């Protein structure tokens with residue numbers, strides 16, 4: 136280790152983008168895979184919108200100039216989208232309530248810097264959840280306190296969470312991260328969790344990540360009106376089909392937004408990303424039109440997999456499903472999950488393996504049909520393994 140590097144950085148590993156997407160070692164090298172491991176939309180931008188974007192690039196973007204560092208036009212458009220997405224008056228949330236990041240990952244880091252950096256606070260998360268909160272906290276030297284979830288319905292262990300809030304020393308919890316609906320378990324916050332979050336004191340920042348809002352249609356944006364200590368994160372990476380462009384945003388009290396704007400790099404969004412997000416919002420009806428089909432496909436996938444005797448599949452409020460192996464198979468659980476994930480990959484479907492289960496993104500109807508048949512085949516082979 137280089138002598139000038141912080142020693143704590145040696146201990147953890149970087150986030151693996153598309154883990155397992157290396158296809159060079161497959162029986163058929165570089166074979167095309169159904170990429171159902173990162174919860175993106177299976178659909179690219181339609182050609183007419185790509186064409187529009189290309190025109191913007193050709194005619195409006197000057198590559199020698201810095202991008203619009205204030206994001207004014209995009210902030211206005213996002214504020215309007217946020218208001219209409221939850222049927223609020225168009226005057227409710229304005230540009231002053233919005234900060235835009237290079238992906239919501241950047242905003243997660245900015246929120247950590249704003250609330251916890253320099254020994255000011257620890258964060259609380261309930262596992263399993265989105266991995267970036269802990270990864271980014273640790274790179275900033277911010278302690279991470281973890282509590283568990285109920286094994287049946289994935290409700291946060293609220294008693295443990297409350298104890299953590301009251302007892303964590305010497306660096307008390309300053310920020311709580313929740314995803315609504317959670318990844319990888321796909322459950323929305325329930326009434327008890329909401330009651331607990333609403334009861335947290337105002338000196339604790341509550342981050343509600345609504346990355347999957349367009350699929351769940353269940354938002355807590357209304358809570359922000361009363362709560363200066365809440366912030367909602369959203370992204371263009373999922374339903375809006377712009378994962379390649381890296382645009383995320385948050386909605387919060389103007390004073391928190393002012394701080395986030397101080398923290399971010401001045402030109403954090405490339406001009407092309409700003410233009411893409413604007414076009415996506417202007418054409419949201421076209422882009423979001425594929426969602427009802429995705430939800431039908433999701434429910435069909437859940438139905439088809441639930442009847443399998445070796446699988447336990449949960450309901451989902453998002454564009455992915457979470458499943459586990461039935462308890463009687465648990466002996467060599469990790470090995471089995473790894474085996475299944477690897478076999479599926481070799482048959483052409485990439486999914487996400489987690490500690491105790493598997494997460495599968497909803498793809499195109501063709502991809503989902505393949506998921507079902509390939510998973511059945513893998514499980515049938517498993518039975519005949521010694």
Ligand SMILES: *Cc1c(COP(=O)(O)O)cnc(C)c1O
Nearest residue numbers: 238239240265318346370372383
């Ligand atoms: C996919 C995802 C995001 C999106 O991150 P970006 O940096 O905006 O691409 C954020 N939060 C959760 C929980 C996600 O699953």
